[in-house]
Amino acid sequence: MGIGTYLALASVLFGIGASGFLVRRNMLIQLMSIELMLNSVNVLLLAFNRAYPGNHDGQLFAFFVIAVAAAELVIGLSILIAYYRIKKTLDTDDATLLKY
């Protein structure tokens, strides 16, 4: 049970988030998948910082990742609501206004 286990787990969680983002068409679920990916990166940063605990750089980065993820989520959800006003659905396959 070393740091490698944490790294493997973080890559598995990132894969879950990435496949959810690629496969699902629901914009809400896609935003949640982005959160899953950002969280897996946090696991990675904290595990490396635990392995080299001379300073707090990894935890600092994880702190800023959480803050930026919160800002990103706020903007994403407001875009989602604006999109819902136009299309009356959350299906990303219908988001074709810029396609033609």
Next chain:
Amino acid sequence: MTIPGATMFVVTAIFAIAGGLITIWSTRPLRAAIGLLIHIVSLSGMFLTLNAHLMAVLQLLVYAGAVVVLFVFVIMLIGPAAEVGPIEGRLASRTLSIAMVVAVVLALSTSVAYFDAPWVEVPDGFGTVQGLGMAIYQQAAVPFEIISITLLVAIIGAIAVARSRTE
């Protein structure tokens, strides 16, 4: 790592993976939000095994307290339309995307699983409120203040994007 830490890691890892799978598999967005909540709470427990106490608390406060509540609020606001019908068509591209993600994850996780750094003893105050707080205010005071501006811009941007047009 001590045995209680290892047990904690295994339990939280299982719950984190299960929560992530619930999030991406469920057709109903509310269940997906609950899966995200399970994922976040178990990751917060995992942060405790990594001596990151303040980050565990922040994870609970920001993610479970704000992010999941925001998701549930938006689901409530949108109502039945938040549910999108079953996936149809383009089976090949979806299968290909899943296969590529699985291949990348397998390659990555099998290669990094053997990376081994010895768990050295953590110095006093590592990851506590005092330790991380001193690190934030000594090394990253300016980025910490810029974060507040970022959040302010995000709030204003959210209002500007999401408000209803009244022309």
